[in-house]
Amino acid sequence: DAGVIQSPRHEVTEMGQEVTLRCKPISGHNSLFWYRQTMMRGLELLIYFNNNVPIDDSGMPEDRFSAKMPNASFSTLKIQPSEPRDSAVYFCASSSRRAGGVDSPLHFGNGTRLTVT
Amino acid sequence: AQKVTQAQTEISVVEKEDVTLDCVYETRDTTYYLFWYKQPPSGELVFLIRRNSFDEQNEISGRYSWNFQKSTSSFNFTITASQVVDSAVYFCALSEAGDDKIIFGKGTRLHILP
Numbered sequence: 001d002a003g004v005i006q007s008p009r010h011e012v013t014e015m016g017q018e019v020t021l022r023c024k025p026i027s028g029h030n031s032l033f034w035y036r037q038t039m040m041r042g043l044e045l046l047i048y049f050n051n052n053v054p055i056d057d058s059g060m061p062e063d064r065f066s067a068k069m070p071n072a073s074f075s076t077l078k079i080q081p082s083e084p085r086d087s088a089v090y091f092c093a094s095s096s097r098r099a100g101g102v103d104s105p106l107h108f109g110n111g112t113r114l115t116v117t
Numbered sequence: 118a119q120k121v122t123q124a125q126t127e128i129s130v131v132e133k134e135d136v137t138l139d140c141v142y143e144t145r146d147t148t149y150y151l152f153w154y155k156q157p158p159s160g161e162l163v164f165l166i167r168r169n170s171f172d173e174q175n176e177i178s179g180r181y182s183w184n185f186q187k188s189t190s191s192f193n194f195t196i197t198a199s200q201v202v203d204s205a206v207y208f209c210a211l212s213e214a215g216d217d218k219i220i221f222g223k224g225t226r227l228h229i230l231p
Contacts, residue, residue: 033217
């Protein structure tokens, strides 16, 4: 069974360009999370979806960041325009949400390493 | 609000020594879940364990063991007879029942020296 699939693995772009990160969750999982990892701030939750609906985007740093989940098998995280401080590893994770909250473990993708120059 | 604190930023031990990674959490909920994840140098995040707040039994899995103490809001992780392959960053995480968020601590970078 395939795990969470993220693309691209690496992205190098110039400041001001639009960046789109992609994620395919594990089939059957109904919760999807976007995290950002940096040395200074560790793993930060940016946004999560449940049944394709955004539930909490309070972690999205600025309006330059947006995320969509058009269907159960695909999500995107877009940064427009990108800035050097957006450089980080972006992880997508999925899980199966049960009644009463998420108690199943997150399954993470391998991450996208973004470098904005 | 939920919070996870891993006070140890970095630990180095010599191979075969035992090492304990500390995790202290804060939550107002009586029902919650605790997790440990491992991030080896290759970068992926690997799930290790999940506990719910009603199960305070300690757990052992091979060389790994976990000590959950609600009285001190701690969920510590011990590696016995450490090996070089245990070198990684280890994250403790918390989610509250009814809330899908899983919040991570800052992680502890563990170096096992040969």
